Amino acid sequence: MIINKLLSNFDNYLPLNAAEKEDLAGRVIERKIKRRQFILQENDVCKHYTFVAEGCFKKFQVDEKGTEHNLQFAAEGDWLMEIDSFYFEKPSRVYIEAIEPSVIFQINKPNLYHLFTNNPKFDRNFRVIVENRFVELENRVLQAISSTAEERYLSFIKHYPHLLSRLPNTQIASYLGITPEFLSKVRKDLSKK
Amino acid sequence: MIINKLLSNFDNYLPLNAAEKEDLAGRVIERKIKRRQFILQENDVCKHYTFVAEGCFKKFQVDEKGTEHNLQFAAEGDWLMEIDSFYFEKPSRVYIEAIEPSVIFQINKPNLYHLFTNNPKFDRNFRVIVENRFVELENRVLQAISSTAEERYLSFIKHYPHLLSRLPNTQIASYLGITPEFLSKVRKDLSKK
DNA sequence: AAATACCCTTAATGTAGCTTAAGGGTAAGC
DNA sequence: GCTTACCCTTAAGCTACATTAAGGGTATTT
Structure with missing residues (x-):
């Protein structure tokens, strides 16, 4: 039930x-x-x-x-x-x-x-x-x-891992207070590290 | 009392x-x-x-x-x-x-x-x-x-007018999430309008 | 299966806000 | 009344993030 x-x-x-x-x-x-x-x-x-x-x-x-x-x-x-x-x-x-x-x-x-x-x-x-x-x-x-956008994104990943795969990045960007384009850049920069 | x-x-x-x-x-x-x-x-x-x-x-x-x-x-x-x-x-x-x-x-x-x-x-x-x-x-x-820093400052003035004269701008800048130098610029720009 | 609506990314250019440095002003503590 | 600490401002150069534009990818709808 x-x-x-x-x-x-x-x-x-x-x-x-x-x-x-x-x-x-x-x-x-x-x-x-x-x-x-x-x-x-x-x-x-x-x-x-x-x-x-x-x-x-x-x-x-x-x-x-x-x-x-x-x-x-x-x-x-x-x-x-x-x-x-x-x-x-x-x-x-x-x-x-x-x-x-x-x-x-x-x-x-x-x-x-x-x-x-x-x-x-x-x-x-x-x-x-x-x-x-x-x-x-x-x-x-x-x-x-x-905090910077990158720090806020890392914190989001850490606190809401179960949401990551279910939300389009546009929605996450809106939550973080940045544009989808800039989130894309943040993710690219992180993947290089 | x-x-x-x-x-x-x-x-x-x-x-x-x-x-x-x-x-x-x-x-x-x-x-x-x-x-x-x-x-x-x-x-x-x-x-x-x-x-x-x-x-x-x-x-x-x-x-x-x-x-x-x-x-x-x-x-x-x-x-x-x-x-x-x-x-x-x-x-x-x-x-x-x-x-x-x-x-x-x-x-x-x-x-x-x-x-x-x-x-x-x-x-x-x-x-x-x-x-x-x-x-x-x-x-x-x-x-x-x-919102931009200017919008947040205007909102602060509107909601907390009694605090404005009692707080140094450094403290207000910290509350708004900007540097005192930039708050100084925001205030200057506003005074020109 | 095709069409539509999202979605993600990249890149060029623009702007908001930070950093550093410096000078002068004002209030708090002695 | 002096001194010290803090505070405000300005300006030059820098960085984080926005805007615009464009192309390709992937679902959802028809």
């Missing part, structure tokens, strides 16, 4: 017992998403936390020139949310789009708050999920202000 | 009643910090959430060349924490240093968890504090991968 990918995801934090698993399973909805399908578009309000059970997504913003800038990739076992829009019910400034055919589980705010309120274990678990993403973001800010 | 700056800070979220204020006041410690004094150093474990009542701090990382990279400024009314070190009890990779003589309130993990557990209002309030910082970080990542 694919929902076990969600339920056992919490084994990384405080594992759930049978009753808790049942509670959570009853509060999420399963969706199959096609390649290129969006689960969040600009100006919509983000209504769910999303868990990726299968497949891969990109979260990105589009600038006034129409260029996409990737903020995050999320594959199996990762969580996706647009915090600003979800909690403050503001229109989203980002898109979330499937890069591969995917299966996700989504939980809405009333159900999430029910879990927070009625069981401290869920509260703690979801807190850790946000904290982990927080740490990732701080690292990325640091890299952005202190 | 200076502690009111802390207690009334929650008026921005879910305001505290008298009993809650008393509870919180009993769980924080007040500290006076001198200019240039550190409240967190690399390799120490971060033991507290810190609220800045007066003064100003910078949180930064030092690279292998010894160059500082500013991740955050925090002035009156701001919260400071090193999430990775605080929650996972890992050695910190950042420093937090006072830029001005300051007064802070600090809460340790047992007391914070007590508040989380015994009163959902604290839980919600501290969640929002982290979420706000989270949103700030995502914006900064986006800017880093999609």
